[in-house]
Amino acid sequence: MNPVYLDVAVPVPLRRTFQYLAPADMNPAKLLPGTRVEVSFGRQKLIGILVSTSNTNAIDINKIKPALRIIDDQPLLDNVLFKLCVWAADYYQHPIGEVFHSAIPALLRQGDAIAQTEKVLVPLIKQFDETDFKRAPRQSALLKRLLSQPEGLSKAALDSYETTTATVRSIIAKELAHWDLKTVNISHFDSTNPQKSDMLALSEEQANALETAIKPGTQLLFGITGSGKTEIYLQAIDAILRQGKQALVLVPEIGLTPQTIERFTSRFNVPIFALHSSLTDKERLNAWRQSREQGAGIIIGTRSAIFTPMSKIGIIVVDEEHDASFKQIEGFRYSARDLAVFRGHQEQIPVILGSATPSLESLNNAVSGKYKLSKLTERPTKANVAHYQVIGTQHQRMDNSFSEPLFELIEQHLSAGNQVLVFLNRRGYSPVLICNGCGAIAACERCDARMTFHLTQNKLICHHCGASKHANRLCQPCGSRDVVPLGTGTQRLEETLLGRFADTNIIRIDRDSTRRKGEMERLTKEVMAGEPAILVGTQLLAKGHHFPDVTLVAIVDVDSGFYSSDFRAIEKMGQLILQVGGRAGREEKQGTVAIQTQFPDQPILKSLIEDGYEAFASSLLVERKLYDLPPYAFQAVLRAEATKNGVAMTFLHNLASSQNVLSEVSLQNQNSPLVSVLGPIPSTMEKRDGKYRAQLLISSSHRKSLNSTLSKIISLIENNKEQRMVRWSLDVDPIDLL
Numbered sequence: 001m002n003p004v005y006l007d008v009a010v011p012v013p014l015r016r017t018f019q020y021l022a023p024a025d026m027n028p029a030k031l032l033p034g035t036r037v038e039v040s041f042g043r044q045k046l047i048g049i050l051v052s053t054s055n056t057n058a059i060d061i062n063k064i065k066p067a068l069r070i071i072d073d074q075p076l077l078d079n080v081l082f083k084l085c086v087w088a089a090d091y092y093q094h095p096i097g098e099v100f101h102s103a104i105p106a107l108l109r110q111g112d113a114i115a116q117t118e119k120v121l122v123p124l125i126k127q128f129d130e131t132d133f134k135r136a137p138r139q140s141a142l143l144k145r146l147l148s149q150p151e152g153l154s155k156a157a158l159d160s161y162e163t164t165t166a167t168v169r170s171i172i173a174k175e176l177a178h179w180d181l182k183t184v185n186i187s188h189f190d191s192t193n194p195q196k197s198d199m200l201a202l203s204e205e206q207a208n209a210l211e212t213a214i215k216p217g218t219q220l221l222f223g224i225t226g227s228g229k230t231e232i233y234l235q236a237i238d239a240i241l242r243q244g245k246q247a248l249v250l251v252p253e254i255g256l257t258p259q260t261i262e263r264f265t266s267r268f269n270v271p272i273f274a275l276h277s278s279l280t281d282k283e284r285l286n287a288w289r290q291s292r293e294q295g296a297g298i299i300i301g302t303r304s305a306i307f308t309p310m311s312k313i314g315i316i317v318v319d320e321e322h323d324a325s326f327k328q329i330e331g332f333r334y335s336a337r338d339l340a341v342f343r344g345h346q347e348q349i350p351v352i353l354g355s356a357t358p359s360l361e362s363l364n365n366a367v368s369g370k371y372k373l374s375k376l377t378e379r380p381t382k383a384n385v386a387h388y389q390v391i392g393t394q395h396q397r398m399d400n401s402f403s404e405p406l407f408e409l410i411e412q413h414l415s416a417g418n419q420v421l422v423f424l425n426r427r428g429y430s431p432v433l434i435c436n437g438c439g440a441i442a443a444c445e446r447c448d449a450r451m452t453f454h455l456t457q458n459k460l461i462c463h464h465c466g467a468s469k470h471a472n473r474l475c476q477p478c479g480s481r482d483v484v485p486l487g488t489g490t491q492r493l494e495e496t497l498l499g500r501f502a503d504t505n506i507i508r509i510d511r512d513s514t515r516r517k518g519e520m521e522r523l524t525k526e527v528m529a530g531e532p533a534i535l536v537g538t539q540l541l542a543k544g545h546h547f548p549d550v551t552l553v554a555i556v557d558v559d560s561g562f563y564s565s566d567f568r569a570i571e572k573m574g575q576l577i578l579q580v581g582g583r584a585g586r587e588e589k590q591g592t593v594a595i596q597t598q599f600p601d602q603p604i605l606k607s608l609i610e611d612g613y614e615a616f617a618s619s620l621l622v623e624r625k626l627y628d629l630p631p632y633a634f635q636a637v638l639r640a641e642a643t644k645n646g647v648a649m650t651f652l653h654n655l656a657s658s659q660n661v662l663s664e665v666s667l668q669n670q671n672s673p674l675v676s677v678l679g680p681i682p683s684t685m686e687k688r689d690g691k692y693r694a695q696l697l698i699s700s701s702h703r704k705s706l707n708s709t710l711s712k713i714i715s716l717i718e719n720n721k722e723q724r725m726v727r728w729s730l731d732v733d734p735i736d737l738l
């Protein structure tokens, strides 16, 4: 028989597969793509994924090593998941072995079996003579049980029979039974009656949206906060479950709250598994198995849950599709939202992308007809949409970020017995400590960044590299003792509010105050109790929570969003204003959103508040089109960093000016370049964590041209010795250019 060669993707940072020889006794029909193979790689043993087989050797036969072991007797990844990984490796230009690696749970990467097994006690005899066991009634009883269940008894089953370990041991010693491994069967979830609690009667808008939502294809569900998007997800999932199919729900990192999970578990009668970061490897593998074998009806998870296998996937929901956490920003830099669309398309199932503030990419896809668009413009409940009130601060005397009109507004809402949420995007006490003597500002030694002052710890902490040091109130350069906080963070807001509203309960919710386990739940409960209070918080408060007694949301500083070098800053700020604003007046009470800005007449802010997100987004889209920015062009950023100053810049410069890359670029005609390469430029924060960083921006209005230019650049890098001096990474469809 001819030898069979295996192309195996091993978890190494190389953009290729490696050939191994299949075991000679292996039935070639069993060698299916997506199966795990153990191989020797250099001096290590690695577990890789079989990508393809062939009868021809790619290199000298004598150099091809035999595969050590075919681990699975069926592919670990089904057809579509396999295709998804292969596609993603190409699209994101990421090493295929690493892509597979990130798509499977840790224990499977280490070789655990696909199916769960358990130890069972199996009889080795067919019958026995009871008279031989007159003096051992326990052994006799156990043998009787075993013979009535020749497929074996699990430990749990044995325990329930009240047999003893000694009894089991004696029987094994007499060679009447032995321990064996048996596959644990997972039974399919019951789809006959998935609904636990009553469905709400839908509004007409909702009913239309639902009708579209359960048809194959991608739907952008664009509905204001509180318009009943989640209700659509629930009813669409209900319809899918009734067909015996499963649902996959992706939520943002900070959206996977107990409240979210509770909404699903109180509605449905089927097993639901939540995939979050605090699961153990074992729990994660269990959820993976349950999902794969249809034990689970619904999987809710963050980004990486997109790789969860489902033998009968029927729908994918991406909630808050605009959320940045769907994009991985390290290693394999994929967008879970975009992978969801791909997976759904391959499976020919519906995909719902829901948001009150959709990304411009998705809006554009809806406008162009690539996605179906359903809008929800009103709230089905009594809750009114919040009033927006802009407070111009240009002529106000400020008390640590609070203008007098804002203080008065807070006062009004508190004395009406309600709660107020004060939002700021910056944790800590104040951004910087400044010396009034010489103007020196404490900066991080490892980054081009200022350190953030944390009052309670009296520390300066760098939010970029984590470096921290004691906050010295004596200025080193000039000896002045007049070193004071400048600007504001959540801790300082809390302090200022305490000064003004001494009798009010002030609850700060940010990453610092919720670090301890259970603290978030405790604080949430305190808010839910409904007593008048001021909540001070960061983004952590913007999503997933439903605080019925909050009637005023105050956004103390929006201006930073309008003056960033990142072209997405305005889009993000607009989304944030509406998301945070959506926390105001969720029930019968009228909500108000107060926005403090030095520039109350900004047209873009006015458009957002007066005409709504769609008008705001449309005007941003016009601008993007004018400047050839996403979604009208596709971008990739090649980032490089090196310990020595200048090395990263030179590295990128050489790439950008290489003939190979330029030949692609030169296909351009003068007016509409096919691919443009911009830079290199030093990164916005050039020095970070002791490394000097630079980047190259590659963009094109043709996805294919971008992709082929990127492959060329990467093969140049991989054939270049200089690359050892730098650490580099490629980010396709980056969400920020910093």
Ligand code: ADP
Residues within 6 Å of the ligand: 200, 201, 202, 203, 206, 223, 224, 225, 226, 227, 228, 229, 230, 231, 232, 380, 381
């Ligand atoms: P979103 O996900 O768009 O923020 P939700 O689905 O959470 O909106 O709905 C907001 C509130 O309106 C919830 O309390 C929900 O129970 C309620 N709701 C949604 N749809 C209906 C409906 N058709 N009839 C009555 N109440 C509804």
Ligand code: ZN
Residues within 6 Å of the ligand: 435, 436, 437, 438, 439, 440, 475, 476, 477, 478, 479, 480
């Ligand atoms: Zn000084």
Ligand code: ZN
Residues within 6 Å of the ligand: 444, 445, 446, 447, 449, 462, 463, 464, 465, 466, 467, 689
């Ligand atoms: Zn730093």
